Amino acid sequence: MPTNAPRSQRQVAADLAEAAGRPLPKVAPVGRTLLRLLGLVVPAMRPLLDTGYQFERPFVVDDSAARQRFGIEPTPWPVLLAEQVGEDSRVSATSA
Secondary structure (H helix, E strand, C coil): CCCCCCCCHHHHHHHHHHHHCCCCCCCCCCCHHHHHHHHHHCHHHCHHHHCCHHHHCCCCCCCHHHHHHHCCCCCCHHHHHHHHCCCCCCCCHHHC
């Protein structure tokens, strides 16, 4: 599956806030202990303990094989943002 350029969670939150015309959200890390406690009352949080390494250090996916094999490209980042905030998804692909 093709992917856009890597972005931190903080960058994604900032991009979404800007696209939605909202103030920048406060982004803070959640430690493993808190995740374990949350997992006791919110079962959907439990799998995050197994994938925590993706959030603790850079985790970049190489999509070159999929792009080359299938000739596909990721949806441009501005289009994804527009879709998420409910705006017209026909944002110009040249603004990516």
